[in-house]
Amino acid sequence: EAGVVQSPRYKIIEKKQPVAFWCNPISGHNTLYWYRQNLGQGPELLIRYENEEAVDDSQLPKDRFSAERLKGVDSTLKIQPAELGDSAVYLCASSLDVAGRTNTGELFFGEGSRLTVL
């Protein structure tokens, strides 16, 4: 079974440039997460989708960050314009868990996209 796939693995851009990350979750996983992991820190949730709906985007900096999950499968996370402080690893994860059901609590993570903003 294929895992969560993310691209690109690495991206170096200059500040004020746009950048986009793509995620393909595990087949059948309705819930998709984007986390940001700063150097030396644990992952922090940016946004969570259940199918196409963003059910928790309270931590997403909406002035420059946007995300979408068309057709409830793949997702993209965009930053425009990027700032120096956006340098981090952006992790995508998926899960079988959905609201209203007994959940496993297990998230499956991709390898991440490492962003460096110069």
Place this chain on the structure above:
Amino acid sequence: AQSVTQPDIHITVSEGASLELRCNYSYGATPYLFWYVQSPGQGLQLLLKYFSGDTLVQGIKGFEAEFKRSQSSFNLRKPSVHWSDAAEYFCAVGAFSGYSTLTFGKGTMLLVSP
């Protein structure tokens, strides 16, 4: 709000020695607790989880963890460390208000010496 504290930023253990990584959590109700491992350049992999029942849980790769409600702790242990265990370990607490929302600690980097 829920939170996780991992007091040790990094730990060095000799190969073959025992290991204990500390985790303390703050959560208003019964927590769902997890340990994830992250190897360099890799995503996070679930080692084990505690939902309810037996407070000593077994995971993959020979790891175990014990939930102690009175101490708000969920420490990870392994009786004999292998060089391949060198990685970063994250404790996480889950709030299951109908869905999975994990809050992670800052991680503990495990170094294994020969």
